[in-house]
Amino acid sequence: MRIRIKGPQTLHGEVKAPRSKAYTHRALLASLLSPGKSVIEGALHCDDTQRTLEGIQRLGAKVLVKKTRTISSGVRRPTTSNRPIDCGESGATLRFLTAISSISLKTVRLSGSRKLSNRPLEPLVKAVNTLGASATAISGTRGLEVLVRGPLRGGEVTVPGDISSQFISGLLFAAPLAIRDVTINVEDALESRPYVNMSIDVLKKHGISIEESDGTFRVPAPQKFVPATHQVPGDFSSAAFLIAATGTAGDEITISGLGLYEFEPDSAILKLAPEIGFEVQQNGNSLSVGKRELDGFQFDASNNPDLVPPLEAIGCFADGSSEIRGVKRLVYKESNRLQTLPNELVKMGAKIHVEDDLIRIDGKRELTGAAFDSQGDHRVAMACAVASLGARGESVIHGSETVAKSYPEFFQDLARLGVQLSVE
Numbered sequence: 001m002r003i004r005i006k007g008p009q010t011l012h013g014e015v016k017a018p019r020s021k022a023y024t025h026r027a028l029l030a031s032l033l034s035p036g037k038s039v040i041e042g043a044l045h046c047d048d049t050q051r052t053l054e055g056i057q058r059l060g061a062k063v064l065v066k067k068t069r070t071i072s073s074g075v076r077r078p079t080t081s082n083r084p085i086d087c088g089e090s091g092a093t094l095r096f097l098t099a100i101s102s103i104s105l106k107t108v109r110l111s112g113s114r115k116l117s118n119r120p121l122e123p124l125v126k127a128v129n130t131l132g133a134s135a136t137a138i139s140g141t142r143g144l145e146v147l148v149r150g151p152l153r154g155g156e157v158t159v160p161g162d163i164s165s166q167f168i169s170g171l172l173f174a175a176p177l178a179i180r181d182v183t184i185n186v187e188d189a190l191e192s193r194p195y196v197n198m199s200i201d202v203l204k205k206h207g208i209s210i211e212e213s214d215g216t217f218r219v220p221a222p223q224k225f226v227p228a229t230h231q232v233p234g235d236f237s238s239a240a241f242l243i244a245a246t247g248t249a250g251d252e253i254t255i256s257g258l259g260l261y262e263f264e265p266d267s268a269i270l271k272l273a274p275e276i277g278f279e280v281q282q283n284g285n286s287l288s289v290g291k292r293e294l295d296g297f298q299f300d301a302s303n304n305p306d307l308v309p310p311l312e313a314i315g316c317f318a319d320g321s322s323e324i325r326g327v328k329r330l331v332y333k334e335s336n337r338l339q340t341l342p343n344e345l346v347k348m349g350a351k352i353h354v355e356d357d358l359i360r361i362d363g364k365r366e367l368t369g370a371a372f373d374s375q376g377d378h379r380v381a382m383a384c385a386v387a388s389l390g391a392r393g394e395s396v397i398h399g400s401e402t403v404a405k406s407y408p409e410f411f412q413d414l415a416r417l418g419v420q421l422s423v424e
Contacts, residue, residue, distance in 0.1 A: 001401040002424040003411060005388040007369060011245055011417040014254040014286075017234040019044040020264065021406050022195060025052050025092050026202040027230040029100060029173055031072035032056035034206050036227035040070040043232055047405045048090040055097050058085045059108070074225065077103060077177070084109035084145065089334065089376075089405065091119050092166055094146070098124055099170030101148035102133035103177040110146040115376060117144035120332055123160050124167045130157045131171075131182060154180035154221055161190035161215075163332065168217070169199035175219035176208045184217040191302045191329060194265035201263045205230065233261035234285075237306040238407040240269050241382045243289050244310035245414070247278065248317050248390030252290035253417055259285035268304050272297065272311075276318060294318040296363055302326030305333070308359070309341055309383035315361035316350045317390050324359040334405070335377035344372045344384055348391055369393030378405040385411070389419065 024044040029052065031038035043049065043065075053070075057063050059078035064071045078100060087094040087110055094112050098121065101108035117139040125146070128135040132153025137146045152174055159167050168184060175182035190196065200210055207226040211218040234257045246253055260267060260282070270287075273280050277294040280287065296318050301308050308324055315322035330337035342352040342359065347370035351362040369391050374381035381400050388395035403410045415421060 001399070003385065003397045003400040004394060004422045004424065005385060005397070005419065006394045007389050007391045009249050009389050009419055010251040011249045011253050011389070011419065012251045013417045014256060015242065015413040015416050017239040017255050017257040018407050018409065019232040020235040021046060021049060022198060023202070023230070023232050024049045025096065026199055027232065028052050028056055028072065029096050030202050030206045030225065030228070032059055032061045032074050032078065033100070033173070033177065034074040034225040034227045035076050036073065038072050038074065038227040039229045040072065041229070041231045042068050043070045044235065046408050047088065048092060051086070051088045051090040051093040052096070055085045055087065055093055059100070059104070074227070077105065078108070079104055079106050080108045082109065084111040087112040087116065089113045089116050091116060095121065095124055095164065095166040096170045096173065098135060098146055098148055099128065099174040102128045102131070102135065102152045102174050103150045104148070105150055107147055107149040110148070112144040114141070114143045115334065120163050121146070123163060124170060127157045127159050127167065127171060128152070131155055131178065152178040154178035154182050156183040156185065158185040158187050160188055161186040162188045163329065165190065165192035165195045168196050172196070172199055172203060172210060172217060172219065176221055176223035176225065178221040181221050182219045184219070186215045189302070190215065191326070192265070192305065194263060194303050198263040198265070233264050234258040236264055236266035236269060239287070240266060240307055240310040241386055241410065242413065243269060243273060243278065244314045244386045245389055246289045247276070247291050247294055247314045248386055250291060252288065254286055254288050256286045258287045266304050266307050269307055272299055276314060296320030296322040298323045300326045305329055306379065309337065309379040310386060312341055312345065312352070312359065312361060313383045313386040315363050316345060316365065316367060316387060318363040320363060322361045322363060325357060327359050328357045333377065335375040335380060337377065337380065340375045340377060341380050341383055344380060345387060347372065348387060367391040369395040371396045372398060374399035374402050376402050378402045378407065382407065382410055385414065
């Protein structure tokens with residue numbers, strides 16, 4: 001699918017933010033492990049969360065979806081048939097289900113796309129084996145297959161913290177159902193720490209106790225999961241693209257459904273936005289966003305890698321130089337975002353320099369429309385659209401359907417805010 005946008009354009013009006021993808025994944029997984037009925041209000045329906053929903057069903061959960069309410073009846077121990085669970089391109093689904101399948105007494109087969117086979121998994125496979133279960137990952141021309149079988153015996157394991165926090169989160173979901181206590185030592189700095197905090201918050205709602213000190217997580221085992229009710233918060237990682245679009249296209253918009261949730265990682269943009277030049281006002285669950293002149297900024301993205309694409313787009317239109325640090329893990333995303341997005345924005349005349357763990361953007365340049373390739377990456381597609389709104393001339397975004405991975409209504413929401421675009 002191709003999207004055509006002719007800039008420059010302006011935004012105005014109100015839209016509702018999508019629900020949190022990260023929280024939806026975690027609520028679904030906790031519901032699988034909780035015998036009885038758990039209720040998830042406002043679960044996000046996108047490609048990635050659909051993979052997780054289908055995954056927990058294959059592992060034994062009974063799920064009923066009624067409009068905005070998802071009712072999930074869990075099981076004491078996951079089980080499955082011989083047919084593989086297709087994780088598609090969802091790294092979160094694959095990593096979480098790899099960990100959780102380690103408590104099944106039957107072999108669980110997981111599969112993923114060729115693109116997913118390029119994303120790191122080996123540290124998690126090694127950790128599962130160290131804790132006494134069996135896990136094997138096989139990559140081929142058709143994609144990835146992972147075979148996992150429990151029981152998870154427990155013990156002590158060391159996991160790198162600078163590749164993906166999902167390794168630690170996945171083990172935290174599985175550890176309470178191990179035979180004996182589990183200790184997880186985190187090696188190197190734990191990046192995206194707020195996502196681990198979100199995992200712990202969801203697990204606590206389901207009655208799970210986790211102890212932490214000095215980079216070590218201790219999980220008493222075995223424990224029992226109990227059903228819980230969840231209200232899925234708004235997704236700031238998606239709403240950040242709407243905020244960025246206000247910076248590139250001007251005017252003022254209102255984003256509803258963004259009530260503050262203590263563990264929503266990318267709400268960090270609320271602190272940064274006024275420093276850049278946005279006028280931001282929180283009114284209950286609504287956010288009003290306007291802009292003044294935008295200034296260059298500095299931001300450490302170690303805990304917020306999903307904010308990098310919208311911030312790159314903003315940096316192109318800000319006055320002066322902007323620096324985004326803590327970006328080295330972007331090479332592990334749906335595409336190598338450390339290269340793919342800068343390469344696309346340069347087509348418009350943007351000046352972006354990437355070196356090691358730093359992205360530097362020289363802003364306030366007059367950008368012109370260009371033909372973009374999303375590289376199959378939802379956040380690259382959205383960032384290119386945001387930049388197109390402030391550029392002169394027509395832009396074409398190829399592979400724009402990839403936004404369904406996290407924000408299926410993205411282009412419809414731009415249209416609701418007055419953007420003129422065409423779909424081909």
